Amino acid sequence: MTTIRQWQLRAEFARRLSDMYGREVPAYTTLVDVSREVNAAVLERSGADAERLGSIARVTAERHGAIRVGTPRELQQVARIFGALGMHPVGFYDLREAATSAVPVISTAFRPIEADELARNPFRVFTSLLTPGDPRFFDDDLRARLANFLAGRELFPPELIDLADRAEREKELPQAQAERFLNLAVGSFALSGEPVDKAWYETLEQVSAVAADIGGVRSTHINHLTPRVLDIDELYRTMTERGIEMIDAIQGPPRWEGPDVLLRQTSFRALAEPRRMRLADGSVTTGALRVRFGEVEARGIALTHRGRARYDLLLEETDRRATESGWDEAARTVWREGFPGTERSLIDEGLAFFTYRLRDDRPRHGRPPTGVTDLLDQGWLRAEPIVYEDFLPRSAAGIFQSNLSGEGTRDNTREGVGYDLDWLAGEIDRDIHDPFSLYEQQQSASIAEVAKALDLAGE
Template sequence: MSNQNVVSPDLIRQRFSRAMSDMYREEVPLYGALMELVASTNARVLASDPAMASQLRATGEIQRLDLERHGAIRVGTAEELATLCRLFAVMGMEPVGYYDLTPAGVPVHSTAFRAVHEASLQVSPFRVFTSLLRLELIDNPELRAFAESVLAKRSIFTAKALELIAHAEHNGGLDEQQAEIFVEQALETFRWHHSATVTAAQYRQLSAQHRLIADVVAFKGPHINHLTPRTLDIDIVQASMPGHGITPKAVIEGPPRRQCPILLRQTSFKALDEAIAFTDQQQATGSHSARFGEIEQRGAALTPQGRALYDRLLNAARDELEDFPSEANAARYDSLMTQHFQEFPDAYADMREQGLAYFRYFVSDKGLAAERDALTGMTLAGLLNAGYVRAEPLVYEDFLPVSAAGIFQSNLGDAAQTRYDAHSNRQAFEAALGRSTIDELALYAQTQQRSIDECGRVLNLQGLVC
């Protein structure tokens, strides 16, 4: 295949993201209502905050805002995970980060498939948080063997999707027609199925062990369980959801409200109770709840130092709460989070100077107009102070284990709030994946350094460092 005929993986990802959104809107009508609420909220925020609107335009974030989505799926076997890795690679998505959710009582470990370069993220920031069920955590040997046998019988990919994945791997990509078919075929893996692959009694056994285990094992495939648009003000959305017929979870996951958002804040509506038919039933008389709607607000990506401070403050608030955040203690939890996070600087300049967050650097209009000889010997800090260069916070593109577990738990019910004694097993996850996961902090550092190098090139200053 001529490389001229190959469709960019970024464009395939963009098309797949839109197709996924259209499918999920049809399957879960409340998702459509959520999208409308987020769009109106974003328009309201941009109209009322010209400085934010200007910042988003300057960094290109405003162009990707309406495209912003993340989805989440759960698979049951190493083979399924490895093939998903290959499928996402066709769309330019790589496994970034390792997340162990077992300490919060969720028997999975996960990664996030996404684009890794800032230019690709501008085309499509679509991400899929992908979890692998840890079957070894099923303490009943007979039930564990049954789950393994059920999963071994299913094939979650169409034959055509597998064929096109192999073709892309051997030929350097897909042409226009192949890309179109690939999107259609790949979508089938994520589609909802109203028929279970087990009897009602078997489903109850799996669900009694953990509702997430039933969700992964009892169906033909890993239906997408939520899609998430990005809002510019999650507190407005949270307060507005009931007025739109949507019941939000009690607590917004992640950091408290701030002038300068950091990392990731998430909320969701409760999982839908959907009719399903078990293998020993003629009609859909059973029910299953797994799919829900979620909203996120993304802030600045934090450095290792910033992340350590965030984790310390989060843990302090949760330790003082002495319970899982819920509707009963939501107000106290919010108060504790606000109290403890007063220690975290709430100005981007302070975060940058203290090395708490990653930034992207741009030559300003003043810098473009400056005489190059006048800039000789200036440091990055000097250029910033003189207004020749400006700094904008890098958007956090990834996830938070505690927040992910909180979203999962709120949609699995209180009975699922248990703990597993098993230790994190990144090595086993990466063996199943077929490759190593990527360190997300290294990606932010690389993006930051590329922006500094570009400033140096434009201003004819070599060796600029942060």
């Protein structure tokens, strides 16, 4: 009997979701086509260097998605579906605190956490949970109405959840069950044709378009899917030439001649999609909602806590200076002054994560030195960057915000409430992994392996 393993389920789920989203949002297909062209061009131009941050096969298939749910119970079910696909919650993002935007959600990302699983297929989903308990956004009356509405909907059929639990437990599914699971799972994230209650949707929209997108409808949907590209500046130009209106900026670090770190992202605006609307008198008309969009990203090297602190400082400095020149130009100047220009200096300053491997052409005689930098200097080791697999809160808030129509409202005279990482982990009954520890473990494991091979153990 053929069985389908978790990583195959994950790859297949990502592929089918991508096909579905392409049918639903045609501009996404253009984005995927342009990404593929840009990646081929970069490969041609830079050869093996282009694959330093992931094989072209991985990068071409690579996507992240975003979904949004309304209750801890819904999130707990999502966690089981992604658990079936070998994807675990990593990181905690509180987008309620973003300076410029009012987004009443907290988020985590579901993704593979082991290096070999990431290499097989790194599909990840940024997953947000509405925070109706936050009085800055919702008053008692609206909170009660939301709770009532959300309690009456079912996003995922019980059969899907049962199959998910089985796949998570057994780490595979027989072919027929795998097919059923994939159908139900992909179908749960399709845009529903069910009419939207117009008055209810608009009530929530006054608080936030995100609140309406989550709590104003009786189903969930994939909100965007993001291919990975090797040259995001070129992609931005090409998409603009093809007449697709991109948001104003590329979020994250600037383009510069030094190492690419963390994550650079940009998106095109939400498109108006026809949706059936139910009016107060019960009649149904066709309206339009702008909720779904396309995004693209370039990934760089994962930073340590110290590297991330440096990154945050440089962002602040750029904000201070950006008034005189454009943001990008200011950022480039700030980066040149304040960030190491080579991978080697990232290592020396302890700013980024690498895996260390023995070089084939290492010395064949003599005792190796014991420290990583000496081993690098004397030709025993090479350092391969560890790719950043996570998200950036500021970019995420920017992506949310730039794609919303209304501003939303946040009453800052009120105190925000709880909703921290521990609360979230408790609600979904799973550990939420710390991204820094995952990168650190990967780096340490590679050092331990090298030490063992060179017989440096204990030194």
